[in-house]
Amino acid sequence: LEWYEQALTNENVIHYFLNSLFIASTVMIIDMVIGSMTAYSLTRFSFRGRKLILMCVLAAYCVPPIMLMLPMYRIMNMIQLSGSHAGVIIGHLTVTLPFSVWLMVSFFKKLPSGIDEAAVMDGANEWQVFIKVDLPLCVPGVLSTGIMAFIMSWNEFLLSSVLVNKENMKTLTVGIANYISSTHIDWGIIMSLGTMTTLPVIVLFALVQKYFVEGMTAGAVKG
Numbered sequence: 001l002e003w004y005e006q007a008l009t010n011e012n013v014i015h016y017f018l019n020s021l022f023i024a025s026t027v028m029i030i031d032m033v034i035g036s037m038t039a040y041s042l043t044r045f046s047f048r049g050r051k052l053i054l055m056c057v058l059a060a061y062c063v064p065p066i067m068l069m070l071p072m073y074r075i076m077n078m079i080q081l082s083g084s085h086a087g088v089i090i091g092h093l094t095v096t097l098p099f100s101v102w103l104m105v106s107f108f109k110k111l112p113s114g115i116d117e118a119a120v121m122d123g124a125n126e127w128q129v130f131i132k133v134d135l136p137l138c139v140p141g142v143l144s145t146g147i148m149a150f151i152m153s154w155n156e157f158l159l160s161s162v163l164v165n166k167e168n169m170k171t172l173t174v175g176i177a178n179y180i181s182s183t184h185i186d187w188g189i190i191m192s193l194g195t196m197t198t199l200p201v202i203v204l205f206a207l208v209q210k211y212f213v214e215g216m217t218a219g220a221v222k223g
Helices: 002-008 011-044 050-062 065-078 085-109 113-121 126-137 139-155 158-163 172-179 187-196 198-217
Strands: none
Touching: 002 011, 002 187, 011 050, 011 085, 011 126, 011 139, 011 172, 050 085, 065 085, 065 158, 085 139, 085 158, 113 126, 126 139, 139 172, 139 198, 158 172, 172 187, 187 198
């Protein structure tokens, strides 16, 4: 346990952990909110360019993150967000949001349109149909997408290493790299920190596990 003690007594490690937790949680929430609304509009509304938007979302997801490093760095410099957590969050959203939208589209497509029509007949508007009818039925899909976005943001290294340079602003993945140099590698601290990085993901899965069970069993029995 001495490696854990050495890691946790380092004040910077606590900053790394809190920074990663804040950034990944923010990315997850934004992905769930914007992704669900975008997926709902793309599956429920008929408008010109809808298929083109879907293709652009898929194309954006296929772009490797390493190709975004230089343009993202220049854009963040132009809007004066380089070296801030807001810049890192925007960088992570460029990677996770297209994935979240594309994944949620498949969940909303599975919902029968008759449910929406029945809600409209009862006097509900489009916003109420989304909030009170479709979104509750897609809770397992939205939560699973949010978890995937959290993991992608939590594990992201390339954009985080470019967009932040201050020691107390670094994420956990970037901070772990500090223990690797050309002359020495602190394997004990690296492995202890690597183990601790799995804890938030495990806790997150434990908290939302019941929603996945409800999603798998919902509709299994007709009443």
